[in-house]
Each structure stands twice: as C-alpha cells, then as structure tokens.
Amino acid sequence: xxxxxxxxxxxxxxxxxxxxxxxxxxxxxxxxxxxxxxxxxxxxxxxxxxxxxxxxxxxxxxxxxxxxxxxxxxxxxxxxxxxxxxxxxxxxxxxxxxxxxxxxxxxxxxxxxxxxxxxxxxxxxxxxxxxxxxxxxxxxxxxxxxxxxxxxxxx
Amino acid sequence: xxxxxxxxxxxxxxxxxxxxxxxxxxxxxxxxxxxxxxxxxxxxxxxxxxxxxxxxxxxxxxxxxxxxxxxxxxxxxxxxxxxxxxxxxxxxxxxxxxxxxxxxxxxxxxxxxxxxxxxxxxxxxxxxxxxxxxxxxxxxxxxxxxxxxxxxxxx
Amino acid sequence: xxxxxxxxxxxxxxxxxxxxxxxxxxxxxxxxxxxxxxxxxxxxxxxxxxxxxxxxxxxxxxxxxxxxxxxxxxxxxxxxxxxx
Amino acid sequence: xxxxxxxxxxxxxxxxxxxxxxxxxxxxxxxxxxxxxxxxxxxxxxxxxxxxxxxxxxxxxxxxxxxxxxxxxxxxxxxxxxxx
Numbered sequence: 001x002x003x004x005x006x007x008x009x010x011x012x013x014x015x016x017x018x019x020x021x022x023x024x025x026x027x028x029x030x031x032x033x034x035x036x037x038x039x040x041x042x043x044x045x046x047x048x049x050x051x052x053x054x055x056x057x058x059x060x061x062x063x064x065x066x067x068x069x070x071x072x073x074x075x076x077x078x079x080x081x082x083x084x085x086x087x088x089x090x091x092x093x094x095x096x097x098x099x100x101x102x103x104x105x106x107x108x109x110x111x112x113x114x115x116x117x118x119x120x121x122x123x124x125x126x127x128x129x130x131x132x133x134x135x136x137x138x139x140x141x142x143x144x145x146x147x148x149x150x151x152x153x154x155x
Numbered sequence: 156x157x158x159x160x161x162x163x164x165x166x167x168x169x170x171x172x173x174x175x176x177x178x179x180x181x182x183x184x185x186x187x188x189x190x191x192x193x194x195x196x197x198x199x200x201x202x203x204x205x206x207x208x209x210x211x212x213x214x215x216x217x218x219x220x221x222x223x224x225x226x227x228x229x230x231x232x233x234x235x236x237x238x239x240x241x242x243x244x245x246x247x248x249x250x251x252x253x254x255x256x257x258x259x260x261x262x263x264x265x266x267x268x269x270x271x272x273x274x275x276x277x278x279x280x281x282x283x284x285x286x287x288x289x290x291x292x293x294x295x296x297x298x299x300x301x302x303x304x305x306x307x308x309x310x
Numbered sequence: 311x312x313x314x315x316x317x318x319x320x321x322x323x324x325x326x327x328x329x330x331x332x333x334x335x336x337x338x339x340x341x342x343x344x345x346x347x348x349x350x351x352x353x354x355x356x357x358x359x360x361x362x363x364x365x366x367x368x369x370x371x372x373x374x375x376x377x378x379x380x381x382x383x384x385x386x387x388x389x390x391x392x393x394x
Numbered sequence: 395x396x397x398x399x400x401x402x403x404x405x406x407x408x409x410x411x412x413x414x415x416x417x418x419x420x421x422x423x424x425x426x427x428x429x430x431x432x433x434x435x436x437x438x439x440x441x442x443x444x445x446x447x448x449x450x451x452x453x454x455x456x457x458x459x460x461x462x463x464x465x466x467x468x469x470x471x472x473x474x475x476x477x478x
Contacts, residue, residue: 015170016171026194028192032189033187034262035188036185037185038184040181040182057454058451083477104189104191118478124478125473126477139475208317213370249394274391275391277393280392281392291319
C-alpha cells in the first residue's frame with residue numbers, strides 16, 4: 001500500500017468524495033475518519049472567525065512523513081489528509097483525516113495517530129477573532145498528552 | 156444532548172448527509188466516523204455476496220441502549236448508527252457509526268465503543284456466498300477482545 | 311403462549327424460524343422451555359440448543375438459562391453475532 | 395545566505411515574516427544565528443526568540459539549538475503549533 005495524499009487548501013472539502021477515494025479497493029473493510037469543525041465557542045469566548053496560518057512546504061513534508069510512519073505501524077491501504085488554511089467561520093470544516101484498512105482496529109488507531117500529530121507537531125497556527133478581540137490560540141496540554149501515547153515520533 | 160438515531164435498512168446510506176446531520180450544532184468541534192464495507196476476500200475466500208440477517212426489534216433496542224450508555228460515558232452531542240441488512244456485494248457499505256462531540260478524544264472513543272458493540276453484541280449475522288459455497292461467518296476472537304476493553308456493558 | 315424465535319445458522323439447522331409453545335409451569339424458566347423443546351423435537355434440537363456458544367434472549371434482552379418466563383414472553387435462540 | 399522565517403505570534407511580535415542573513419562562521423549553528431539576530435535587533439527579539447516554548451526548524455525539519463547551519467539553509471522560528 002502507499003496511497004497517501006495530503007492537501008493544504010483554502011477551499012472546503014467533500015467528505016463523501018474523500019471517502020469514495022479511500023474505499024476504492026474491494027479489499028477495504030474499514031474506513032475510520034475524523035472531521036474537525038470550527039466551534040462557535042472556545043473556552044467560553046464567542047468565535048466570529050478562525051484564521052489558520054501554516055508553514056508552506058514544511059506542513060506537507062511533515063504530514064507525508066507521519067502518514068508514512070502510520071503505514072509502517074499499522075496495516076493500511078490508504079490515507080487522506082486535508083487541512084484548510086485562511087479564514088474560517090463557525091460550523092466550517094477545518095480538517096479531515098480518513099484511513100482505509102482491511103480491519104477496523106488499524107483504521108481507528110492510525111486515524112487517531114495522524115490527528116494527534118496534526119494537533120501537536122504539524123506547523124499550523126490558529127488565531128481567533130472573538131467578541132473580546134483577536135488572539136492566537138494557545139497549545140492545549142491535553143493534546144500533548146494525546147500525542148505522547150504513541151511513543152517517539154519523527155521530528 | 157440526546158440526538159441519538161439508529162436505522163436498520165436494506166438501502167444504501169449517504170455518508171455526507173449523515174455527517175451534515177451530526178455537524179448541525181455550531182458547538183460541534185469533532186466528528187469521528189466509521190464505515191464498514193463488504194470485502195471481496197475473507198480469510199482467502201472470494202466473497203460474491205454477503206447476506207445480513209438481524210433480529211428485528213431487539214437490534215434497534217440494543218443499539219439504542221448502547222448509544223445511551225456511550226452518551227453517559229463521554230461528552231457527546233449526537234450519534235448516528237446505520238446498519239444494512241439483506242444481500243450486499245463486495246465494495247458496498249454495511250455499517251456507519253458517526254459521533255459528534257466538542258472534542259476529538261470523546262468522539263473517537265465513543266465511535267470505537269459503539270462499533271465494538273455492533274461487532275460483538277448486537278443481533279446481526281453474516282452469511283457469505285463464496286466460490287466454495289455458502290456459510291455463516293464465525294465470530295472473531297479479536298472482536299471479543301476489542302469489546303472487553305470497555306468493561307461491563309448492558310446485556 | 312410463548313413466542314419462540316430462531317435466527318441464522320440455528321434457524322437453518324432446525325428448519326424453523328418461529329413457533330409457539332403454550333405457557334405452563336413446565337416452561338416457566340428458559341431452561342424449562344429448552345428442555346421442553348428438546349423433548350418434543352429430539353436429538354438434533356438437543357445438539358443445536360445446548361451448543362456451548364448459543365445465545366438466548368427474553369423479550370429482546372440477553373438472558374441466562376435460569377431466567378423466569380411469563381405467558382406472552384418472546385424468547386429467542388441464536389448463534390454468536392457477527393455484525394458490524 | 396541564510397533564509398530566516400517567522401510564523402504566527404512570533405511574526406507579529408517581531409513585525410517581520412522573512413529576512414536574510416549572510417552566511418558566516420558566526421551563524422554556523424542555530425544558536426549562533428539566534429545570538430546574531432538578538433545582537434542585531436535588541437531586547438524584544440531576545441525575549442521572543444529565547445522564550446521557553448519557541449520551536450525551530452532547519453530546512454523544514456524540527457531542529458535543536460546546537461544544529462549546524464550551511465549556506466542556503468532555510469531556518470524557521472515559531473510558537474507551539476495549534477492546528478487540527
């Protein structure tokens with residue numbers, strides 16, 4: 001297997017289309033996916049707009065590496081990662097990770113693994129524009145703990 | 156929260172539509188989903204058709220109970236379960252579990268929990284029609300182990 | 311009356327998906343009902359219903375052999391489940 | 395020449411997203427480059443670049459302060475990431 005694709009884009013994405021790509025092999029039994037959405041509230045602040053900045057080049061490279069690592073750790077058939085950048089409003093989709101495998105345990109584990117990486121190591125930054133002004137989102141300790149479950153990851 | 160829905164049906168389902176229903180609250184930050192597909196191979200047999208039988212009434216009841224239990228264990232906003240019955244061909248969708256939450260850890264855990272239940276306790280039975288004749292699918296020990304992770308579940 | 315259901319491999323083995331048994335003291339527990347069915351139908355049913363992995367439900371909840379039965383109950387026998 | 399990039403809060407604090415520094419022995423390590431930038435730009439940069447949670451990358455791989463630099467390298471400084 002090596003059907004790994006990452007896309008960093010401003011436009012929205014179509015979950016059904018991504019899932020069709022993931023399920024194109026007839027040996028695929030399981031697709032686990034995660035979709036992240038902009039919440040209207042974050043720590044009790046009303047979010048009007050979320051701005052996502054990234055490090056072009058490093059983002060794609062680092063996600064390609066983590067997808068390759070996931071493919072070594074688990075029996076997978078395909079991974080799709082889409083991460084939006086730019087200005088997003090509450091309810092909009094931010095991120096998609098979908099993993100296809102013969103069996104569900106591998107699909108779930110790899111999907112969580114890639115998401116934990118995106119939250120803690122991939123070079124994206126969120127700025128919230130709220131009723132109380134704009135500010136950069138702080139890293140969450142719980143995300144760091146999630147990521148540490150997996151042991152050493154590539155730098 | 157109590158937006159819990161289960162559907163047992165012969166017709167196919169639309170993942171994008173299900174996901175739109177799950178993401179209809181603007182406090183939703185995370186949607187974890189699982190889609191099961193009919194594989195063309197199972198333990199090296201070529202599957203032509205998979206026939207799914209269920210226990211009408213008990214199936215819906217037992218899945219409603221497990222969704223209610225998931226809602227107590229984790230902070231969730233909505234769950235959708237769709238399980239098809241009847242004759243399905245390789246590549247077709249069998250089952251969908253989608254969970255919406257404010258945060259991804261809860262969404263992932265609840266999605267796996269409900270899937271493990273569907274695999275080990277909900278009254279569905281699969282019969283494979285293969286090149287070597289037809290036979291009922293045997294329970295998998297690995298599924299039983301997956302389900303035991305969660306401790307005691309309702310009978 | 312008790313309403314008895316059989317599913318999947320068990321239904322095929324026994325050649326019946328549904329039958330009714332008049333309620334009496336002899337079938338006032340799941341074990342009693344099972345013995346009654348075996349006495350009525352013979353060795354094939356004994357093997358099928360007493361198999362180690364057979365599951366049983368009363369009124370659509372999983373149930374153990376010592377469960378009490380009441381008139382009007384729905385009782386089901388089935389093999390290990392394989393959905394999802 | 396070294397290509398230096400700053401992202402997110404760090405870019406806003408320093409008021410610059412990108413600058414170039416001529417390559418020399420003084421900037422042959424990431425620590426050396428950081429000292430050079432602070433010497434050039436003063437206290438605000440010292441606080442920003444030396445903050446405990448600042449991350450650094452060389453040629454798009456995360457890097458420690460003792461990493462060696464070569465002419466043509468791309469070096470980035472940024473705050474903890476918050477994507478996903």
